Amino acid sequence: MLVCSTVLNHQFKDDFVYARLELDADAASNLPQNLILREFELGAEFIAHAEEIGGRVLVCCLEGHSCSPAVVMAYLQLRRRMRLADAWGVVSGMRPEALPNASFRLCLTALEIKLFEGSTVVDNPKWRSLQLTNIKKHWPFPVAEEVGSLTHLFGFDRPIPGAANLAR
Numbered sequence: 148m149l150v151c152s153t154v155l156n157h158q159f160k161d162d163f164v165y166a167r168l169e170l171d172a173d174a175a176s177n178l179p180q181n182l183i184l185r186e187f188e189l190g191a192e193f194i195a196h197a198e199e200i201g202g203r204v205l206v207c208c209l210e211g212h213s214c215s216p217a218v219v220m221a222y223l224q225l226r227r228r229m230r231l232a233d234a235w236g237v238v239s240g241m242r243p244e245a246l247p248n249a250s251f252r253l254c255l256t257a258l259e260i261k262l263f264e265g266s267t268v269v270d271n272p273k274w275r276s277l278q279l280t281n282i283k284k285h286w287p288f289p290v291a292e293e294v295g296s297l298t299h300l301f302g303f304d305r306p307i308p309g310a311a312n313l314a315r
Contacts, residue, residue: 149193149206151214163205166193172213175250183254187221194222216245220255224262231259232267235274246273 148163153174157165168186175183190206197204208214216238223234234255239245247255252274259266268274 149190149204149215149218151190151206151208151218155207155209164197164202166190168214168218170208170214170218172209172248172251175248178250180250180254180257183250184221184258187218187254187258188225190218191222191225194219195226211242212244212246213248213251216242217247217251217255220247221258224255224258228262230263230267231255232271235268 148157148159148165150157150165150167151170152167153169153171157163157167166189168190170183170186194204194206206215206219219238220231220234223229223237224231227234229237235245252268256266256268256274259268
């Protein structure tokens, strides 16, 4: 069981293998993006390991519409090489109320840009956030220095290749 919450307890310790991600939907806006991305990566590793040994994972959070869907979407991007719009379609098809908060949406979009050099969700009205809207205003980036500022915003170690084509 993958618990995406800082407050939920492990109630069935004898029956399940637990992992906890330090994610809290209410506090996410105060966390650096790179820390959220790291938690997403840890969640994806846990799910992938369970699959490798023939197991299954229940991913849960406090309300079931922000943290856990975000972690599953990150897993689908990282391990199944799925574009974010497709990952969102899979998750929302199974859980219609799924809509990660703005910080998680920004991180998932940043992850998609990092993995695929473009984004499939920035024009979707349900997916918008103020940060994404502000970033999109600057597309395409005219000089490399602006790509560096986008890289810094997302907390990546290296520049994003093809950042000028993000609006694809």
